Amino acid sequence: MRYIRYNYPTRRSVPAAAFGRGAWNGLESEFDRLFNAAFASSGVTAPTGRFPVDVYQDDNNVYVRAELPGFKRDAINVEVVDGYLTIEAKREAESEKAQRAAKFNRSIALPDDVKSDGVTAAYSDGVLTVTLPKKEEAKPRKITVEVK
Amino acid sequence: MNLIHSLIPSFSRAPVVTSGHREEDLGPTVQPHYEVKETDDAFGLTVTLPGVTKQDLEITSDSDSLRIVGKRSWTRPEGWTVLYRESTDATFLLELDHEGAVNAEKAHAELHDGVLRLSLPKADEVKPRRIEIA
Numbered sequence: 325m326r327y328i329r330y331n332y333p334t335r336r337s338v339p340a341a342a343f344g345r346g347a348w349n350g351l352e353s354e355f356d357r358l359f360n361a362a363f364a365s366s367g368v369t370a371p372t373g374r375f376p377v378d379v380y381q382d383d384n385n386v387y388v389r390a391e392l393p394g395f396k397r398d399a400i401n402v403e404v405v406d407g408y409l410t411i412e413a414k415r416e417a418e419s420e421k422a423q424r425a426a427k428f429n430r431s432i433a434l435p436d437d438v439k440s441d442g443v444t445a446a447y448s449d450g451v452l453t454v455t456l457p458k459k460e461e462a463k464p465r466k467i468t469v470e471v472k
Numbered sequence: 473m474n475l476i477h478s479l480i481p482s483f484s485r486a487p488v489v490t491s492g493h494r495e496e497d498l499g500p501t502v503q504p505h506y507e508v509k510e511t512d513d514a515f516g517l518t519v520t521l522p523g524v525t526k527q528d529l530e531i532t533s534d535s536d537s538l539r540i541v542g543k544r545s546w547t548r549p550e551g552w553t554v555l556y557r558e559s560t561d562a563t564f565l566l567e568l569d570h571e572g573a574v575n576a577e578k579a580h581a582e583l584h585d586g587v588l589r590l591s592l593p594k595a596d597e598v599k600p601r602r603i604e605i606a
Contacts, residue, residue, distance in 0.1 A: 376559035380552040387552065391522035393475055393586030435555070450522035450586015453548070 375428050377411075383464055386438050386456045392428065402445045402454055409454065412459050423468030437462030480562070481506075487601060498541065501565035515574060520571045522586040529583060533576035540566040540588070573598045576605050 357446045378385040390398065390415050401412040438456045445454045503523040517538075521529065524542035532539045542564035548554075574592040582589045 377556075378554070378559050379556040380548065381555055382548070382549075382551040382553070386555070391586070393520040393522040395585065447585070449525050449545075450520070 374430060375413075377430060377432060379432065381435070381458075384458060386435060386458060388432060388454040388456070390430070390452045390454075391450065392447075392452050395447075395450075397447055399450060400445075400447060402452075404434070404440050404443055404456070407436070407438075407440075408432065409434050409456070411452065411454070413452075423450070489509070498563045498565060500560075500562040502560055502562040504540075504542070504564040506566060506568075513594055515570075515589040515594065517568075517588075517592065519526055519564075519566060519588040519590070520586060521588055521602065522559075524564065524583070524588075526583055531579075531581055531590065533574075533579070536571045537567060538574075538576070538592075539568075540564070542588075553601045 366405055376391045378389045380389070388409060388411075392411075395413045399414045401410075403410045403412075408431045409429045410429070412430075413426075415426045432454065437458045439459050441453055442457045443454065445452060447453075504519050504521055506517060506519040511517075519540060521540075521542040521543045523546050525545050528543040528545045530541045534542075539565065544561060573595055575595045576592065578593045580591045586593070
């Protein structure tokens, strides 16, 4: 008995013309399209539900960036209550441009070292950035000790 | 690697080129949320592109497809550390086939607060036509 190892046909063993422009090529792109559609919603603001929020910090402030495309500035409401930041955004349905009405609401627990006053917010290009100053005692301090 | 390729031959195959354009290196991309509306003489496309400015948006159209590439211009300033992240830095990429049904030369685009509104007039060939009865 002889043992013959079966080699799967790869591109190297089969001439390219055999598989090059077959019926399967279109199918592959069709699968790509299906997968793209299935995973398209991840990380992207959908018309309903939650919007993505990022929290950053540096030495003096904590920054919250929220992706809220297509809102008027006065329709965005930012509140800080009891260590929670609440972002609320509303949009009425526009008649002719026909954008859907939407209402987003989200609360984020803030780090303990954040002051509740002096909070500022800016909105540009559909991204809301909230700047929350840290408490004085939480900021890194440089203490110079005089050596006698 | 050779073993993987011999087990799953399709891994060694070059990706199928779906349409005419050459793929430049965009890095990771994500498809933005979009809506298409149709009226008698135009298509209206609404794409949400948070964090994309006019300079970083590129809309190209060829004979049968429309391609929107939006790069995020914002980069994390020096000294900021991440506490928590949900959004991605991936470039927005949306490719839609229109198969010549729109007149891209008369297209009109507006970008406001991260929302792109694109109005694409229909090509004359696909507009509803009244046929006179002789």
